[in-house]
Amino acid sequence: MVKKHGKKQRAKKRQDRTGAAYSSAAAGTTHTHTPLPDLSALPLVPHGSWRVLDLDLAARLVAACRAGCQPCQQTLITKMVKEKRATLAALAGAVYGTLPTVGFVASEATRQWAPLARTAMQAGTGEEAFAAVDAMDEAAATALLNDALDHWAMGDGPVLAEAVRKVAEGASRRGTADPMDAFREAGMKVFTLDDLDLGDVDTYHLAPNYGVTLMKTTTPDDQPMPMLVLYPETENAGIEDLEARTDWEHWGLHGMPDMDPHWRVRARIADRSLQGLVHVGPDGEDDIELWRAAETVSLPEHWWDLLDRAQHVLVAGPVKETDHQALQAAGDAGELLAVIARVSFH
Template sequence: MGRVTAGLDENVTRKDRDEQQAARRRQKANGERYQDALAAVRAQNTGHEHPAVDLLFLVNAPYACGQPIDLDLAAKVVAACRAGCVSCQTTLIPLLEADRATIAVLAGSLYVLLPGGLGSLPPVAQAWQPLAMHARLSNDGWQALAALQAMNDTDVHDLLDNVLDHWAAGGADLRFLALALHDGEDDDEDDAGPSPEYALVPGLMQASRGPLPALFLDPKTSAAGVDDLRGRCGWQPWDMTVVPEVDPFWWLRMEIATRSISEIAHTDLEGWDDVTLWQSPEPVPVARDWWDLVDRVEQVLLCGPVTCAGYDNPAAALQAAARRGEVLATVARARFW
C-alpha cells in the first residue's frame, strides 16, 4: 500500500508540474494572470483541437540541411502551448523532442531574431544561438544541426522548453530599442504639455500569409496613448484577428547606411509629411533578420499603445491590451533611404 501511495503522490506532483508549465506558457501567450491561466488549463478537456498555427513559411529554413522535418507536429505543439493544453503538450512534446531536425528549424528561426548575448536564455540556447546565426548568414546549417544532434536529452529538453515559451508568446522575443521620439513640432511653448513619446519594440507577427515585421509603440509620456494614436494618427481599433489593410499614406523610413529605423510618418495627398509619429535622434541599427524581412515584404505592422511594464514580454503585453480593446493599428509601407 505504501508503494501505491508513493506512486500516486508522484503522479499528482508530475501532473501539477505539467499544469503549471502549461499555465506559464498560456500566461505568456495571452497576457493573463497566472491563476486565471492555471484555471483555464485545468478546465481543458481531452479529444479536442486547437486553433491552427501556420508554420509553412519555415519549410525553406536552412537549419534542417535537407533532412525531413515535421512542421505539422511542430504546429500542433505550438498551438497546444498557446492554448495551455496539458494533455496535448504531454502527448506531443516527447515526439518533438525526438525530432532534432524539426527542433533545429523551430529554434534557429527564432534565435536569429534575437540580439546576441541574451542573459535570459538558458546556457544551452546561448551556446547554440551563434551557430544558428551562422547558418542563417551562410545558408549552411550543418554545424547548428550537428551541435543539436550531439546534445544530451536534458539539453535538448531545456532548449526546446525555451523555444516553445517564445513561440507560445507569438513567435519571437521582442527587443526594446531605447530610442526617443520627437513629434516633429516645436517645443518652445512651455504650456504645450508633454509631447507624445514612444519606445519602439521591433517584433514579428505570424500572419496566415507568412511572417510580418511589426513595431509596437510603448507610451513613454502622458500625452502618448490611445487618444493620440486615434486622434492624431487616425488608427483604427485592432483585436489581433485580421491584419489591417495597408495605408498608403503611412511610411516607415529606413536608413540603408546604418541599417536603422529613421522615421515613422504620415503624408498628405501631395506627399508632404503631415504627422511625424517617431524620429530617431541618432542611428540605432535593428536586427539583421528583422531588416531583411522588412526589405522583403516592404510592409510593417504598426500597433499600440502597448505598455510593457509588468509583463514577461511585449507580446504578452500586446495580447492583454488587445483583449481590453485598447490597441489600434495600421500597416505602413517601408521606404529605404
C-alpha cells in the first residue's frame, strides 16, 4: 500500500509539473517538445510585481504550439487558465503590450484587454492589466491566451523578447516607449496601414456577418415593438461568435432584454431603409459591425411607422431559419441572445 501510494504521489507531481494527463504521468509516457524557447524576458512584462511566473509551463506551452501538438496544448492551456493567470498575463502582455494593433481576427476578450497591456508596458506597472485577466471567466481567458499563442507559435519569440526588453528599458528611462521602434530595432520589418497607403480599409468582411429578418413583438405592457432577428450569413457566424463579440443576454422570449444605447440600428429616412447594425465604441466610432445592408430595400410602411414611433428595436439571434418556429426553438434551447438597440435615423 505504501509503495502504491508513493507511486501515485510521484505521478501526481509529474502531472503537476508537466501538465500531462494523469494516466500519461502515471504510465511514464509524457513527452516534451524541444527545443524549449527562451522566455527569460517574460518577467520584464508588467504582470504584478510580487507574482511569480511559471516560465517552465510557459515554455512547454509555446513549444507545444510550435509543434502543433493538440493534446499538450489543450492540457497546458487548461492548466494555465485555471492556475497561472499571472503567467497568462505575461505571455499575452509580451504580444499585445508591444504590438500596435490586435489584428482583425482577435477575439473580443483580446480587443478589450489589449489597451490595458499597452498601457502597462508603457507605464511599467501591470496591476490593472493583471486584475482584468484575473477577473476573466475561463472562456475569455482561454480566448486571450489562444490569440497570444498564435503569435508565439509563428516563431516570433526572439523578436517579441527583444521588443519586450527594449520597451521595458525605454519605459524605465523615459516613462514611455514606442513599441514600433522596438520591433524595428529588433530587426523586424513593420508596416502600418499608412505605410501601405491602402486608404480606408473595410474590415467588415473579415469578420463573421449576419443577415436580418423583420419581425414584430410586444412589450410587457402590450405595446408593439419592431424586432430584427439575426441569422448566420458567413462561416463562423453563430451563437459562439455573438457570445464572444457582444455582451447580449440570453433571452427566452419572455420579458424584455436589456437596452444598450451603444448598439445602433441605422436607418435612412430618404428611402425608408435599414443600413446596418453596429456597436459604437467610447470614441464614437463603430467598433463592431454585425450586419450591413447589401442593397437598399425600402421597408414596409407599417414597419417603418412602428420603427419611427418606438425609436428602439429588439435585436435577437442567431436562428437557423428565418421563421417564428426557429426563433422559438432557439429560445427554448437557451441559444438566443438579445438586446434592445437604439435607432439612429439619418
